[in-house]
Amino acid sequence: MLRRLRGWVLLPFLAIPLFFLGMSGASADTTVTSNSTGTNNGYFYSFWQQASGGSMTMGNGGQYSATWNQGAQNIVVGKGWKPGSLSHTVSYSGSFNCNGNCYLSLYGWTTNPLVEYYIVDSYGSYNPSSGATRLGSVTTDGSTYDIYRTQRVNQPSIIGTATFYQYWSVRQSKRIGGTINVGAHVNAWKSTGLTLGTPDYQILATEGYQSSGSSNITVNEGSPSSTSNPPPSSTTPRPSTTTPPPTTSTPPSGSRSCSAAYSLASSWNGGFVANVNVTAGSSAISGWKVALNLPSGATITQLWSGTQSANSGNVTVSNVNYNGSVGAGQTTNFGFQGTGSGAGATVSCTAT
Numbered sequence: 001m002l003r004r005l006r007g008w009v010l011l012p013f014l015a016i017p018l019f020f021l022g023m024s025g026a027s028a029d030t031t032v033t034s035n036s037t038g039t040n041n042g043y044f045y046s047f048w049q050q051a052s053g054g055s056m057t058m059g060n061g062g063q064y065s066a067t068w069n070q071g072a073q074n075i076v077v078g079k080g081w082k083p084g085s086l087s088h089t090v091s092y093s094g095s096f097n098c099n100g101n102c103y104l105s106l107y108g109w110t111t112n113p114l115v116e117y118y119i120v121d122s123y124g125s126y127n128p129s130s131g132a133t134r135l136g137s138v139t140t141d142g143s144t145y146d147i148y149r150t151q152r153v154n155q156p157s158i159i160g161t162a163t164f165y166q167y168w169s170v171r172q173s174k175r176i177g178g179t180i181n182v183g184a185h186v187n188a189w190k191s192t193g194l195t196l197g198t199p200d201y202q203i204l205a206t207e208g209y210q211s212s213g214s215s216n217i218t219v220n221e222g223s224p225s226s227t228s229n230p231p232p233s234s235t236t237p238r239p240s241t242t243t244p245p246p247t248t249s250t251p252p253s254g255s256r257s258c259s260a261a262y263s264l265a266s267s268w269n270g271g272f273v274a275n276v277n278v279t280a281g282s283s284a285i286s287g288w289k290v291a292l293n294l295p296s297g298a299t300i301t302q303l304w305s306g307t308q309s310a311n312s313g314n315v316t317v318s319n320v321n322y323n324g325s326v327g328a329g330q331t332t333n334f335g336f337q338g339t340g341s342g343a344g345a346t347v348s349c350t351a352t
Contacts, residue, residue: 029057029058029059030057030058031055031056031057031058032045032047032055032056032058033047033052033054033055033056034047035047035048035049037082037201040058040079041058041059041060041061041062042061043061043062043079043080043081043219044079044080044081044082044201044203045058045064045077045078045079045080045203046076046077046078046201046203046205047077048075048076048077049068049072049073049074049075049076049077050072050073050074050075051071051072051073052071052072053068053069053070053071053072053073053075054066054067054068054069054072054075054077054208055067055068056077058079061218061220062079062080062092062204062217062218062219062220063079063216063217063218064077064078064079064216064217064218065214065215065216065217066206066214066215066216066217067213067214068208068211068212068213068214069212070100070210070211070212072208073209073210074207074208074209074210075206075207075208076107076205076206076207077205077206077207078107078203078204078205078206078217078219079203079204079217079219080106080108080201080202080203080204080205080219081201081202081203081221082200082201082202083198083199083200083201083202084108084199084200084201084202084203085182085199085202085221086110086182086183086186086196086199087182087183087186088182088183088221088222089179089180089181089182089183089221089222090106090179090180090182090204090219090220090221090222091178091179091180091219091220091221091222092177092178092180092204092217092218092219092220093177093217093218094176094177094215094216094217094218095176095214095215095216095217096122096176096206096213096215096217097213097214097215098122098123098124098125098208098211098213099124099211099212099213100124100125100126100208100209100210100211100212100213100268101123101124101125101126101208101209101210101211101268102123102124102206102207102208102209102211102213103118103120103122103123103124103128103205103206103207103208104120104121104122104123104176104204104205104206104207104215104217105118105119105120105121105204105205105207106118106119106121106180106182106202106203106204106205107119107202107203107204107205107207108199108200108201108202108203109157109158109199109200109201109202110196110197110198110199110200111158111159111197111198111200112197112198113164113165113195113196113197114157114158114159114162114164114197115164115165115166115167115194115196115197116152116157116164116165116166116167117166117167117168117189117196118166118167118168118169118170119145119169119171119180119182119185120145120168120169120170120171121171121174121175121176121178121180122171122174122175122176123170123174124211124213125211125266126209126266126273127170128168128170129146129148129168129170130265130266130273130275130335131265131273131274131275131304131305131333131334131335131336132148132149132150132168132304132305132335133148133149133304133305133323133332133333133334134146134147134148135147135148135149135192135194136188136191136192137188138169138184138185138187138188140181140184140185141178141179141180141181141184142173142175142178143171143172143173143175144171144172144173145169145170145171145172145185145188146168146169146170146172147167147168147169147188147189147192147194148167148168148170148304149165149166149167149168149192149194149304149305150165150166150168150302150303150304150305151163151164151165151166151303151304151305151306151307151320152164152165152166152302152303153303153307153308153311154311155302158200158201165194166304167189167194167196169185169188169189179222203219204217204219209271210268210269210270210271255282255283256280256281256283256284256285256351257280257281257282257283257285257349257351258278258279258280258281258285258288258326258349258350258351259278259279259281259349260276260277260278260279260290260347260348260349261276261277261279261347262274262275262276262292262345262346262347263275263276263277264342264343265335267341267342267343270339270340271337271338271339271340272298272337272338272340272341272342272343273335273336273337273338273342274335274336274338274342274345275333275334275335276290276292276317276333276334276335276347277331277332277333278290278319278326278331278332278333278334278349279326279329279330279331280326280327280328280329280330280331280351281328281329281351282328282329283328284325284326284327284328284330285324285325285326285351285352286324286325286352287318287319287324287325287351287352288318288319288324288326288349288350288351288352289316289317289318289319289349289350289352290306290316290317290318290334290347290348290349290350291314291315291316291347291348291349291350292314292315292316292317292345292346292347293313293314293315293345293346293347294312294313294314294315294338294342294345295340295341295342295343295344295345297340297341298312298338298339298340298341298342298345299311299312299338299339299340300312300315300336300337300338301336301337301338301339302336302337303317303334303335303336303337304334304335304336305320305323305332305333305334305335306318306319306320306323306334307319307320308336317334318352319332319334
């Protein structure tokens with residue numbers, strides 16, 4: 001700095017050109033407002049919005065800032081890597097301001113099997129695990145994360161329209177900034193039977209659904225973490241995907257029954273989240289189907305802990321492999337997010 005100041009005094013005619021030569025090498029920020037992926041300053045980036053109302057400005061290294069409003073409808077943006085890693089440590093810092101339904105998470109995909117996964121560090125008015133069946137937990141990076149699995153049926157994915165699972169680790173103590181030991185989550189997921197495939201892209205993502213907000217995030221890669229260690233002792237094993245035969249005699253099918261109860265978890269202008277509790281009768285059941293009659297104009301956009309026959313109208317929801325067996329008088333559940341109004345839906349249950 002002293003040398004440059006002297007240059008201004010003694011050689012002003014040289015200092016000015018040299019100053020602008022130095023500035024010419026600086027990289028300018030890049031702003032995107034239309035759906036795209038690519039590379040920016042050494043990092044992979046992804047920008048996607050359902051409509052129009054969001055933007056992302058990318059700076060040096062892993063820095064980006066994002067703003068969005070309800071006009072975007074649904075928006076997911078961020079910087080990271082392609083392919084991502086299932087064994088490294090990710091560090092990030094910055095700010096996250098959410099008005100409504102938003103997530104801040106390490107987000108990515110794998111193929112073979114096709115899986116969409118989230119490690120959620122913070123969220124807004126809606127907990128993304130609401131209505132899902134908790135499979136276990138993992139304690140890492142200063143908090144406990146609850147583990148869930150949900151399913152998307154005939155929905156957009158990185159390979160086109162497909163049916164696939166979503167894996168979730170949702171942090172109990174929200175934060176904005178820190179390190180994420182990806183390997184710890186992968187190990188915990190594996191211990192509950194959630195298998196990942198070949199990594200595709202992975203970003204530190206800002207996501208908003210029918211909401212508004214902003215973020216300013218810088219992400220970078222830390223040292224690799226071991227995935228060969230056993231999962232933390234806090235991880236609760238998920239029930240086996242293969243249900244062993246009961247030790248008692250199975251009642252005749254005619255004596256098995258179940259009931260269903262529908263409730264709205266939350267609602268907003270143009271959307272809602274609902275839960276359905278399925279309760280076995282006086283005998284245990286090994287499977288169930290719920291007839292769900294949605295109000296006119298309502299459409300399911302995401303359903304977890306069940307498989308669905310349709311997205312609107314009269315929908316049949318069947319159990320998945322981990323929540324089909326329900327003890328006498330016991331309850332399991334599924335949930336879904338939809339557009340329109342969820343008020344007035346009706347349900348009935350049949351044991352299978």
